[in-house]
Amino acid sequence: MNKIPDLKDLLAWLSSKSIEFSSNVPLSQFSWFKTGGITDVIVFPDSKYTLSICISWIREAGLNFKVVGETSNLIFLDDIDYGILISTTKINSLYYTADSCLITADCGVLLPVLSRYALSLSAKGFEGLEGIPGTVGAGVFMNAGAYGDEIKDVIESVDVILPSGDIKTYLFDDLKLAHRNSIFRLKTNDEIIISACFKVEFCDSFAIYNRMSLFHSKRHKYQEFMYPTLGSVYSSSVYRALAKKNIWFKFVSSVYYLVFYKWKIFRREAPDNRKWLNDFTVSQFGISYKNQPFSNKDMNTLINNGHHTDEILNYIDQLNRIIGSDIMIENEIVEKF
Numbered sequence: 001m002n003k004i005p006d007l008k009d010l011l012a013w014l015s016s017k018s019i020e021f022s023s024n025v026p027l028s029q030f031s032w033f034k035t036g037g038i039t040d041v042i043v044f045p046d047s048k049y050t051l052s053i054c055i056s057w058i059r060e061a062g063l064n065f066k067v068v069g070e071t072s073n074l075i076f077l078d079d080i081d082y083g084i085l086i087s088t089t090k091i092n093s094l095y096y097t098a099d100s101c102l103i104t105a106d107c108g109v110l111l112p113v114l115s116r117y118a119l120s121l122s123a124k125g126f127e128g129l130e131g132i133p134g135t136v137g138a139g140v141f142m143n144a145g146a147y148g149d150e151i152k153d154v155i156e157s158v159d160v161i162l163p164s165g166d167i168k169t170y171l172f173d174d175l176k177l178a179h180r181n182s183i184f185r186l187k188t189n190d191e192i193i194i195s196a197c198f199k200v201e202f203c204d205s206f207a208i209y210n211r212m213s214l215f216h217s218k219r220h221k222y223q224e225f226m227y228p229t230l231g232s233v234y235s236s237s238v239y240r241a242l243a244k245k246n247i248w249f250k251f252v253s254s255v256y257y258l259v260f261y262k263w264k265i266f267r268r269e270a271p272d273n274r275k276w277l278n279d280f281t282v283s284q285f286g287i288s289y290k291n292q293p294f295s296n297k298d299m300n301t302l303i304n305n306g307h308h309t310d311e312i313l314n315y316i317d318q319l320n321r322i323i324g325s326d327i328m329i330e331n332e333i334v335e336k337f
């Protein structure tokens with residue numbers, strides 16, 4: 001402990017303000033993917049005001065920190081001990097204003113909670129967010145989305161804390177939201193998202209419910225649930241990217257897709273894992289590992305099967321080298337900060 005000189009002062013200040021924190025936390029127990037070394041302290045502010053005073057104190061002390069939500073997109077490395085994390089998960093007010101037809105959500109509201117709240121108001125466009133296990137703050141940060149619905153389709157404005165401590169409101173056009181990207185992802189921890197407003201467009205609630213149910217059941221079929229996992233490594237299909245690199249793989253994977261997923265020749269349902277195709281991919285591209293670091297359901301999904309994170313990085317590195325710079329990596333590898 002006390003790798004950071006002012007850490008004792010920080011802990012004393014947090015206690016004096018009755019702000020919740022945990023010190024000396026093994027990230028392999030705390031983080032979503034169950035990886036990472038020890039982190040000195042995780043602070044849990046429970047309001048936007050508390051978040052802002054924590055950030056001011058830490059910045060004035062000249063300490064580095066990282067704001068996190070549920071950590072569902074983060075790969076903390078096993079050999080790194082980290083410093084200060086500020087978790088937004090306890091900052092979660094959520095309400096609807098009828099006059100302006102807007103939902104206001106604090107940064108720590110979970111996307112599934114926001115999506116179900118929208119259903120209760122018969123507001124459309126949030127259905128695809130129902131299965132994304134992250135927070136609104138991070139959802140805006142990387143324009144989270146699934147099944148054709150993205151944050152950018154429903155967002156109106158975002159409030160942030162600037163490095164100066166002032167609050168700024170960004171309107172839609174300023175946010176530069178694109179596929180898994182925003183103005184915030186281009187900066188590094190400079191501006192902290194504290195809340196976001198979402199527009200409400202009413203629709204038949206039965207239609208909304210049906211879309212949500214469909215996406216929910218698809219996730220249960222195609223998403224990894226047994227091992228600690230993250231979302232996709234790449235923001236588009238890894239098989240399609242690999243097919244561009246090897247004509248024989250392209251032929252075999254296209255036939256596999258047509259037979260099992262499109263025409264469903266052998267069963268009425270598509271298989272819920274691609275083990276055969278994954279084994280073929282591994283042999284075709286010479287991908288090596290000690291302990292399989294990806295899900296049988298999709299090679300684009302990492303699993304933690306007791307691996308050291310070096311094995312995870314090695315797998316990502318091999319894919320990057322095969323695919324080249326064709327597609328962007330979606331998971332964030334958290335370096336020392």
Ligand SMILES: Cc1cc2nc3c(=O)[nH]c(=O)nc-3n(C[C@H](O)[C@H](O)[C@H](O)COP(=O)(O)OP(=O)(O)OC[C@H]3O[C@@H](n4cnc5c(N)ncnc54)[C@H](O)[C@@H]3O)c2cc1C
Pocket residue numbers: 032066067068069070071072073074088107131132133134135136137138139141142143144145146184191192193194223229230231232332
């Ligand atoms: C099983 C599974 C399925 C998934 N499916 C999808 C999917 O379909 N679509 C999709 O888009 N993603 C998906 N993801 C990825 C992940 O859930 C999203 O990226 C989500 O937005 C991350 O939210 P989080 O709260 O966990 O953020 P974290 O992982 O904690 O943080 C992600 C980044 O956001 C930054 N950040 C967090 N909060 C703030 C804030 N308030 N202000 C500024 N920066 C902030 C962090 O510093 C970090 O850089 C999936 C993940 C899992 C585990």
